[in-house]
Amino acid sequence: MKKFLKALFYVIAAVYPILVFTLLVVFKVETKVLSLCIIALAAAFFLSATGSKKTSDKKGVLDWKPLLSSGLFLAAGLFCFFTGKELFLKLYSVVISATLLVVFGSTLFLKPTIIFRFATLADKSIKGSSYEKQVELYCKKVTIVWCCFFILNGTTSGITAFSDKIFGLSLEQSRKVWAIYNGGISYVLMGLLFTVEFIIRKLVDRKMIKAYPISKFKADSRKDDYVLCYEDTWSKGNYKTWKDFLIDTAKLRKYIESTGADEFVLHCEDYWYFLCTFVALLQCKKAAYLTQNITPSFMADVRKPGMIFLTDQNIADPSAPSVADAVLIQKLVEESELPSETEFRTTPEINGEETRIFLFTSGSTGKPKAVPQRMKEFEEDNAFIISKWAGEFTNRKLLTTVSQHHIYGFLFGISLPFTLGCPFRRNRVEFPEEFEKLTDVSYILIATPAFLKRTVEVEDKLAMKNVWIFTSGGAVSEELAVQTEKVFGFCPLEVYGSTETSGIAYRQQNKDKLVWTPFANAKIWLGDDGCLRIISPYIKNPEGFATADLAEIFEDGRFLLKGRSDSIVKIxxxxxxxxxxxxxxxxxxxxxxxxxxxxxxxxxxxxxxxxxxxxxxxxxxxxxxxxxxxxxxxxxxxxxxxxxxxxxxxxxxxxxxxxxxxxxxxxxxxxxxxxx
Missing domain, CATH: 3.30.300.30 (ANL, C-terminal domain)
Known part of the structure; x- marks a missing residue:
């Protein structure tokens, strides 16, 4: 019975104007009799709204839509019955428009907007995605459009309700005008609005930045011919595609699984082979130790029994025990059989929380220390960069001068471009003179202050188009910031952080001078020693991380670095x-x-x-x-x-x-x- 009443509610709500017109004009039903029918409907809707839903947790959950309609119908029926005027029946459409205007309009101030709430309920992947802000902005515009529609529709409905007085129509003519608009034209306009919005939404959706992090991508995340990587310059056309990525990772997975080993040391100068090998290791749930240093003495310090060493470099001293058994990645890929369609279309799940990644850093003694990391924190760290500068990546091709074996190079040279689908150069830029040929398209450059310094010493003015520069690994001096802007046409955007903390803050000296702005997901304060303390999603310790950087924090939350505490000595x-x-x-x-x-x-x-x-x-x-x-x-x-x-x-x-x-x-x- 309850389901029947609920179905009746939706039908009557849709055909209410036509129903009123039919009863009043066609069947000549008396106004008071019609009002009694409306009151009866209100009672039926009230019963359907107050009926209990038997769930495992609670009973008596109210269905608010029939409850709201029952209140409106009851009010209209009672006014009509006691006054004998049908005007109150006609104002139902006006009240509905006014109610929806209040509901939709209030969410423009009490964010998020109702359209955005509907969108996130329908597609849960929107929350935390690279395009969340774009969706939210679009939904705000749609909410404003609907508010305008409710204003116009409510106004027009009100005019049709009083059309006999406004235009001097007869009672029957007035009823027809009211029924035609509220029971026909209004729904047609609403349908047109839905259709136009649907078409626009699809067009907007194509332009939105789609992010597929390493821990969440699927075989069909991108088209087979989507370009992920290029050699030398973009215009030369030597590309590696999404399909190449699926095939090469499948080849490497097969080898990795066949070894039976659990821990692997990875050193790979080729960014493409690095990406494929790294992803294959995570897909096989192996521990990946990333190292830039592959000297025999260093490898002897870091390699444990049973570890396999993967590299794309020829070993300088192949007789050294710590590197003698190195496995060449390019040889594995080139000599492996082509996997079947099923094999390379199968992408094993990567759980970001369970990944085991180790980056090497050294303390004051210089002895290497493996710092454990996870893709979960890497991708949370990427999320802020994506939310703020995603468009700078997707509108350009990526160049880097830094090693992908360190956190800065890995995040900006591997993780971010893969996630955003920004094509990256297969080998890093090693000499400033290479910039002279990179004038074919717009590039985004991932660099260090040291490399920028080398470049401005030998170059006067580069002809690169619309370049964007990120830099980290040290502070950019005021002079270097000015010189870099002169040579590249862009003042570098500096990122402050470390292997232990990842990104903490950013600045661009032509706007911020020497003052740093913390990332939105980072909380900072000063310890008793005057050094910066940080809490962020990347830092696993709930008490935060204590840096050795002396700082001054301003009222607006920004801060100025004042040197390192470990640079202070007593003589x-x-x-x-x-x-x-x-x-x-x-x-x-x-x-x-x-x-x-x-x-x-x-x-x-x-x-x-x-x-x-x-x-x-x-x-x-x-x-x-x-x-x-x-x-x-x-x-x-x-x-x-x-x-x-x-x-x-x-x-x-x-x-x-x-x-x-x-x-x-x-x-x-x-x-x-x-x-x-």
Whole structure:
């Protein structure tokens, strides 16, 4: 019975104007009799609304739609019965439009909008996706359109209800006008609005950025001919497609499963083979140790018994036990049989929470330490970048100068482009001169400050089109930011973070100066030692992560870095910041780069400085003896520091030793000053 009443509710709600017209005009039913019928319907709808739903948890759940209609019908019926006027029956359509206007309109202020709520109920993948904000904006526009429709429809319905008075029509003519609009034209307009919106939605949907993270992609996520990777320059047309990806990962999965091993060390300079091998390892639920360093001594430190070493590089010393059994990835792919359609169309599930990924970092001793990571945190970290800059990736092709074996290179060079479908270059840019040929399309560049510095030293003005630059792995100096914008036509967007924290904040110096803006998913505060503390989805410790970076946090939540706490040393009871000494040396206008380190001999602790002179410095000290150069810098620093904390040893170099990420090698610099 209840189902019948519910069905009756929807039918009557749809044909209400026609029903009223038929009873009043065709069958000549008295207004008071019709009002009694309406009251009876209201009672029936009330019963269907207050009936209980037997569930495992609760009873007596109200069905609000019939309950609302029963209230409206009851009000219309009672007014009509006591006044004898049919006007109140006709105003039902006006009340419905007004009610819907309030419901839809209120969600424009009490977000999210009702259309967005409907959309997320119908498609749960929208929440947290790369296109969530686009969908939300589109749904807001649709909600506004419906609000406008309800205003116009309600107004027109009201006019038809009073058409006898407004236009001087007879009662029967007025009834016909009201019934034709409210029972016909109104529904046609509503249907047209639904149809037009559906067509527009499909067109908008095609333009929306579709994200398929490594832990969530399926074989049919992209079309077979979708380009994921290119060689050299985009215009040369040497591409690797989605189908190539499915085939190569299937080949590698077959080998990985056949080994029976659980842990693999992965080093692969080729970004394409790296991606395929990495994904295959995760699909096989193996532990992946990513390393840039494959020297025999390093591998001897990190390889455990039973580990398999996968690489695309020829080993310099194949006789060394730690690397002698290296397996060449390209050989596996090229010599493996072509998998069947079923084999490569099958994509084993990757559970982001259960992935075992290890990145190597080193402490003050330089001994490698494997830091455990998961795709869950990587992809949560990517989510903020995607929400803010997805369009910058999808409108360009990707270049990188950094290693994918470190967190910055992996996130921006592998994970992000794969997720967004941004084609990436198969090999990283190794020399600044390579930029001169990358003028065919727009590129997004993933770089380090060190590489940008090398580039601006040898290039005047590059002809690259609409380039976008991300940089991390160190702070960009004010001078370098200006020079980079001059050479590339874009001021680099810096990302602040580390292997332990991933991305924390960003800045672009032509807008933000030296002040950092935290990522929306990061919470920061200062510890008792004045150092930055962070909580973010990436950091697994609920108490957050304590950095060694001294900072000042402003009222708006942004912050300024003030050097590292581990750069502060105490020499003869005098506390001195090595970062401050470096900054003072840069202020001379004669220094291009500098690193100050704390040294210790049998007698005392002291500072030493490794300095790279700029063109002006080289010219000023041309043919000058080294001890006089030392004295010049000593005298300059005496303006700011006591003699006891001024560097006692100096080395003047062509460049400072750095790793592939552009970070200065502290131990190598210290070795320059060690007493023999």
């Amino acid at each position: 003869e009871e005098k506390r001195i910041s090595m970062t401050e000494v470096e900054n003072r040396l840069l202020e001379t206008g004669l220094v291009e780069d500098v690193k100050v380190v704390a040294m210790m001999n049998d007698v005392r602790q002291y500072l030493a400085a490794a300095v790279v002179l700029n063109a002006k410095g080289r010219e000023q000290f041309k043919d000058t003896e080294k001890y006089l150069i030392n004295r010049w810098f000593h005298d300059f620093l005496m303006k700011y520091f006591e003699n006891v904390v001024i560097p006692k040893k100096w080395r003047f170099m062509d460049k400072l030793p750095v790793d592939v990420q552009g970070k200065k090698h502290k131990l190598e610099i210290m070795a320059l000053f060690e007493e023999k």
